[in-house]
């Protein structure tokens with residue numbers, strides 16, 4: 001085929017496609033322009049999910065009459081002048097492409113006025129061509145109306161989804177900007193009805209309440225920036241306490257210098273910070289602002305500007321992970337017992353479990369934790385607890401300064417063992433040599449994983465040698481597990497290895513340790529002496545994350561003094 005230059009119409013439609021994918025992209029670009037124009041009040045109106053009608057009105061600086069037509073030219077921008085400016089971008093826009101792109105694929109009407117011009121300007125474009133321009137009145141600011149998106153690009157129009165789906169995309173962008181700019185009063189109207197409004201008082205917590213509702217909004221933990229202003233990477237915002245989680249990562253919202261970004265690695269940093277604090281397969285909520293000097297980040301990576309590149313990506317990763325982890329560990333409250341709707345404690349109406357004190361199973365004495373010295377103050381921020389007794393041979397009842405604590409003895413012991421094993425710092429864990437090595441057959445799918453992990457297993461106390469096919473010779477087990485059946489233990493560890501898809505040594509190690517702790521921890525049904533309970537509670541106080549077991553389930557629940565008073569009608 002002959003090589004030809006594309007006709008300008010086609011070229012501009014192709015270019016437009018990179019910026020404008022769907023109605024929500026129009027909303028995003030117009031709101032960014034409003035923010036760049038210094039607006040405090042932004043109103044978004046849509047019809048049919050934005051497919052037929054989008055209007056964004058702002059009270060920003062407006063466009064001088066002489067420049068209105070130029071604003072629609074491709075690569076026309078007031079936000080940067082030289083290539084050097086690209087190194088330090090402080091505005092959301094800078095490519096000068098949005099208005100040109102939107103106008104190329106829709107019918108646009110823009111009305112604008114600057115504060116020092118007596119009248120404003122109206123301009124209309126259709127498929128990128130100016131059809132009308134005239135003076136027009138309006139208060140200072142700009143409103144852009146975009147009708148019939150993709151009217152001239154049927155291929156694109158076909159890919160638009162239902163009104164509801166398109167509306168959800170618009171909602172998502174609206175919420176992002178409300179969260180990133182708490183000073184902005186952002187209103188969204190769909191089919192003439194107000195569906196969202198942010199308070200615009202500058203208080204992020206109030207925006208969170210508007211977005212997530214009063215309960216979740218109030219329970220989010222504030223991430224305070226670390227150190228003084230001199231730190232180059234500042235992380236601030238809110239994250240969920242471990243008790244609040246979601247089925248996917250979609251509620252992890254990240255802004256870099258006020259720009260919403262999609263960044264798998266940073267999202268992973270947030271999730272990682274909750275390690276062992278959330279049940280598997282559950283994800284936190286987070287709204288985080290990462291602020292760093294503009295020259296440290298390249299925002300000119302993607303036409304829609306939702307991806308960025310950091311000069312030092314590792315440093316940003318660490319800063320995010322550290323800030324979130326610190327917040328979650330310091331601030332996470334122990335979950336309090338929920339009250340049923342009639343105001344009575346939910347557990348009051350549960351059927352009483354059968355008494356378990358009749359025949360305690362013969363399990364080894366959980367004396368290992370007694371070696372842990374008493375620590376004060378506790379690293380994980382638990383108050384000092386006084387053991388009162390045991391319920392159901394499964395829960396330790398304890399008293400703290402702020403109420404009653406019920407501690408799940410198995411989960412608590414798992415946590416203690418897990419941290420002891422994780423903190424062994426390069427030393428091998430004490431092992432118990434078996435009198436006779438045993439031949440263990442592991443599931444064939446797991447054999448390769450075991451074989452890959454021989455060194456790691458040895459450092460944890462399992463001396464294992466390949467013995468042909470999927471059998472292995474087991475010579476020792478961690479001392480902790482001396483009382484368990486060694487072959488079953490290795491099979492369980494092999495199962496855990498197979499289940500974790502992780503390859504990184506650290507994660508594989510954690511998976512093995514979790515399996516060991518689960519097996520070694522004192523079970524429910526075991527009656528504990530007072531010394532054992534006290535030893536366990538002291539050891540738990542000594543852990544860094546006392547509130548959850550290594551699998552993310554709670555180790556304890558609390559009934560606060562206030563709740564008790566309420567339940568007894570004392571106030």
Ligand code: ADP
Nearest residue numbers: 033037071077078093094095096097098099142
């Ligand atoms: P960019 O935002 O990358 O500069 P756009 O195509 O989005 O490119 O906008 C082009 C120019 O039009 C902007 O640089 C700005 O000067 C002007 N402009 C667009 N929208 C507004 C607005 N809402 N208020 C004031 N000026 C605006």
Ligand code: MG
Nearest residue numbers: 032033093098
């Ligand atoms: Mg723009």
